[in-house]
Amino acid sequence: MNPFEESKIPHLDQLSYTDIQTATLAMGCFWSPEALFGAMKGVIRTRVGFAGGTTPAPTYRTLADHIETVQIEFDPEQVTFAQLLEKFFAKHTPTQEPRKRQYTSAIFYHSPEQEQGAQDAIKAAEEQFQAKVLTELIPYENFHLAEERHQKWKLRRHTEVLRELQKIYPAYEAFNNSTAVARVNGYVGGYGEQETLMEEIASLGLSVPVQNTLLALYMTQGTPGFPFAYR
Template sequence: MGFQQMVMRSIEEGIHQNDQRLELATFGMGCFWGPEARFGSMPGVVRTCVGFTGGTTPTPTYRQMGDHTETVHISFDPRVISYEAILREFWQNHYPNRDNYKGRQYISLVHYHTEQQRKTIENIRKEMETQLREPIETEIAPFGEFTLAEERHQKYYLKRYPKALEQLAELFPEKELLTDSTFAARLNGFVKGYGTKDSVREDIAQWRIGTVEKKWLTDLFLKLKW
């Protein structure tokens, strides 16, 4: 294992060392590439990945999705960002009542992971209905099975920058490490246009890692070639 890879692994482990405090959120809001980038850019969101939920078709894939829905699955730190804030981001950034021209693939869907989340969803939905001045048709359902989408769909926008990926390859030699990475989630959001260099730097400055690690990661971010 190279030195830089060891440093990055130490940073990610430091970020995730209190994973038991993290909470989950799962949404369907159209094609899952954009939502993963959007949520991945938000301070307090620790992990993002995309996949399929809600259907009965066994082992769904992107080409054989059956009755499943494209969803983004998020781990977040409630000490930094609230579930209410994430829900508002969800409803404010897609139209929940559009025609579902591809069956269930692109429906508006929110899965709740706890009874408290279900209550919060109902409260925020009423708030959003007042703003929209129409009923919200988002499907609300308990979280069940989540099938991870193929690797090419994870951090989709980041993977459109081969020069940056080449630089990151030493840090994330295994593809699942990139999928699980908080740093990669921020980069994926950044290249999609969610945030600026300054906002990413400010976010890293708040991460629960050492000062030396923060500087190393910030320098790495600024040196990436796109």
């Protein structure tokens, strides 16, 4: 990559990390959860897909026994797995039976430490809800990436902002793996802290007019609905 091309990369995507961990969570629909977590400081990238099933190549139309899932890569020095689970239980109803298998509440743990953390979080959630939590605790095995049209779904609803980021990242994989793109996907949906947005807005690779568009979208969204609906 030449210096001119490097200059276009958002500052948020030029940061390096000493430790990157992965969380794989399912909380009904995967569009809003990707935005929710993408807007959290310390989250590096997000993607949506399918996990927990036995069929080798699920798609959105042929899910079989898989579950709609969001996968999160994060910097544990900035945000912990426990903090992700706090958001997880705060933003959906894990005591509700899903209408279909694909909308199941689940935590796919990547390590014994994550398994113990999830068990602790489930216990705390049951005390909070005063009801049995139906979240499934499943060892992580694999994750099947959903089709491109499902990735960063909130952002894809706003073409002015989307196109500016696609100019920076014309290749789909780079676009989907961008921290800046994950963050903008959350902000356009009204997720995240306003203070964090104001700190980061100049680091997202957006022109001043599109920064203003992003701010307007964030402010008009208000507090996104709770809980995420089972479709």
